[in-house]
Amino acid sequence: MFIQQLANGISVGGIYALMATGYALIYSLLGFSNWAHGEVAMIGAYIAIISVLNAKFPLPIAIIIGIIIAGVFSFINEKIAYKRIRDNKSPTMFLMIAAMGLSTTYQNAATNIFGAKFKIFPGLFAVAFHIGKITIGSLDLISLIVSLVSLVVLDITINHTKVGLGIRSVASNSYTASLMGINVDRYISLVFLVAGMYAGCAGILLGMKYTVYPTMGNVALKAFISSVLGGLGSVRGAIIGALVIGIMETMVTAYLSSGLRDLFTFMLLVIILLVKPSGLMGVHVEEKA
Amino acid sequence: MNEILKIEKLSKYFGGVKAVHNFNLSLQEGKIHGLIGPNGAGKTTIFNLITGIYKPMDGNIIFCNQDITGKKPYSIARLGIGRTFQNIKLFANLTALQNVIIAGNQDITYNLLESFLRTVKFRKEEKSLREKAMMLLETVGLADMADKMASNLPYGHQRKLEIARALALNPRLLLLDEPAAGMNTEESKELVTFIYDIKERFNLTILIIEHHMDVISNLCDECTVLNFGETICRGCPSTVKRDRLVIEAYLGEEYVC
Numbered sequence A: 001m002f003i004q005q006l007a008n009g010i011s012v013g014g015i016y017a018l019m020a021t022g023y024a025l026i027y028s029l030l031g032f033s034n035w036a037h038g039e040v041a042m043i044g045a046y047i048a049i050i051s052v053l054n055a056k057f058p059l060p061i062a063i064i065i066g067i068i069i070a071g072v073f074s075f076i077n078e079k080i081a082y083k084r085i086r087d088n089k090s091p092t093m094f095l096m097i098a099a100m101g102l103s104t105t106y107q108n109a110a111t112n113i114f115g116a117k118f119k120i121f122p123g124l125f126a127v128a129f130h131i132g133k134i135t136i137g138s139l140d141l142i143s144l145i146v147s148l149v150s151l152v153v154l155d156i157t158i159n160h161t162k163v164g165l166g167i168r169s170v171a172s173n174s175y176t177a178s179l180m181g182i183n184v185d186r187y188i189s190l191v192f193l194v195a196g197m198y199a200g201c202a203g204i205l206l207g208m209k210y211t212v213y214p215t216m217g218n219v220a221l222k223a224f225i226s227s228v229l230g231g232l233g234s235v236r237g238a239i240i241g242a243l244v245i246g247i248m249e250t251m252v253t254a255y256l257s258s259g260l261r262d263l264f265t266f267m268l269l270v271i272i273l274l275v276k277p278s279g280l281m282g283v284h285v286e287e288k289a
Numbered sequence B: 001m002n003e004i005l006k007i008e009k010l011s012k013y014f015g016g017v018k019a020v021h022n023f024n025l026s027l028q029e030g031k032i033h034g035l036i037g038p039n040g041a042g043k044t045t046i047f048n049l050i051t052g053i054y055k056p057m058d059g060n061i062i063f064c065n066q067d068i069t070g071k072k073p074y075s076i077a078r079l080g081i082g083r084t085f086q087n088i089k090l091f092a093n094l095t096a097l098q099n100v101i102i103a104g105n106q107d108i109t110y111n112l113l114e115s116f117l118r119t120v121k122f123r124k125e126e127k128s129l130r131e132k133a134m135m136l137l138e139t140v141g142l143a144d145m146a147d148k149m150a151s152n153l154p155y156g157h158q159r160k161l162e163i164a165r166a167l168a169l170n171p172r173l174l175l176l177d178e179p180a181a182g183m184n185t186e187e188s189k190e191l192v193t194f195i196y197d198i199k200e201r202f203n204l205t206i207l208i209i210e211h212h213m214d215v216i217s218n219l220c221d222e223c224t225v226l227n228f229g230e231t232i233c234r235g236c237p238s239t240v241k242r243d244r245l246v247i248e249a250y251l252g253e254e255y256v257c
Helices: A004-028 A036-053 A058-087 A091-112 A139-158 A162-172 A172-181 A184-209 A217-229 A233-257 A259-275 B045-049 B073-080 B095-102 B113-119 B120-139 B153-167 B185-201 B213-219 B237-241 B245-249
Strands: A128-131 A134-137 B004-015 B015-029 B030-037 B058-063 B079-085 B174-178 B203-211 B222-227 B230-235
Touching: A004 A036, A004 A058, A004 A134, A004 A139, A004 A162, A004 A184, A004 A217, A004 A233, A004 B030, A004 B045, A036 A058, A036 A091, A036 A184, A036 A217, A036 B045, A058 A091, A058 A184, A058 B113, A091 A217, A134 A139, A139 A162, A139 A184, A139 A233, A162 A172, A162 A184, A162 B095, A162 B174, A172 A184, A184 A217, A184 B079, A217 A233, A233 A259, A259 B185, A259 B222, B004 B045, B004 B203, B015 B203, B015 B222, B030 B213, B045 B058, B045 B203, B058 B073, B079 B153, B095 B120, B095 B153, B113 B120, B113 B153, B120 B153, B153 B174, B153 B185, B174 B185, B185 B203, B185 B213, B203 B213, B213 B237, B222 B237, B222 B245, B230 B237, B230 B245
Parallel strands: B030 B203, B030 B222, B079 B174, B174 B203
Antiparallel strands: A128 A134, B004 B015, B004 B058, B222 B230
């Protein structure tokens, strides 16, 4: 029973992690929480589901289209909204407000275009796999594998490649990075594209597990809490935070009550902010140079 | 001799403050030119204009016969202008070596896919970049600190690391912003020798902002004195030191004898 719940928890946590890493990356570069991130996940899910339902694409193709379009939306958000705010040298708060605006805009646009009804991915076979004592549904297994592979690739890219070093240098000090020949705007665009694709992937996995609806992006709040728990701006912290939240949620649901799930999650957020505001693997608050 | 940097009628105002007004400079290759003046005279603003952090309101900056006025900072850096900072701006949470490697990034030609596949080209370029970065750390005497976090280095070493990082850009022009800040007489003497050595070794032209007059006198072929954004004097350091306007700007009218 416990092992079973653990497996479920990791599977849910993996999906949160796909979004939480996006929060962490964008926070580390621009110092704001991208509230429109959940809506990017929602867009990915809708694009995938209408590609299947309306355009009759095979599911794998639909998923790829959904992921790419989610990435493109994230990229465009940055180009049309955030970049302008950065170029104007406006306060960081403006970025967060713009993101909130985008979030509501996308939710309402989705309601208008697709309707408020819940949509269900068709033709998903729920095959159960038995590994030892654990029974895991095919969907959970797929999300587990997809998210773990994506997260490992992301972690390697950030920590062991030149692109990753570039991203870290921009995160460390974008002003200096630009003077060292780093094209800061290009790295920021790249991060938004990748974060959007990861969010899209998470949205599609959630849509397949549950349903697709205009406000499904609100689940990104859990991913945000994960990244706070792990330490804002830390990619590894976000992954660990997401797994902790995922496991905790399934455990609370299994052993206590599903009604208490969110209570525990938000209590954890408050406790972390009070006790260890830098999070589990938090980047230390930088002293003034 | 070639003219490496030519600045014409450069102006930048912040609101009503004339940070830099009608600044002109012609810098020959291989020379060391000093920028001096009281605090707030506009010295660092000139660096920020050359490196593209600020856009000038008026005037041109020509580097190696190429107009770089209004270009983005990263492309100006890649053309071969390296700089250090008055208040140290290292990538604090990266190692000393990574700090240097970052600035050497433009030497890299492999793409992301090749780095995942660890192709021969990737390994070769990676190795040569690493060697170059180590060589630069050695030049500034930090070879044994390569894997230390930049933020953990002592102040003097951080200043040297900034120079190593700037050199990784393969600069032709190096802008040093108060490299002797916080140093005593002995240390600033060493610094003079060090700066002269790297200039010779890497064929640099140097523009240096400094308050220590001994550093300026020992190092510079020529210097420019600024006050309130205006050029008040130009010439070789010994002449400048005796200039009436300069003494006035630094010490006040009553000291002029």
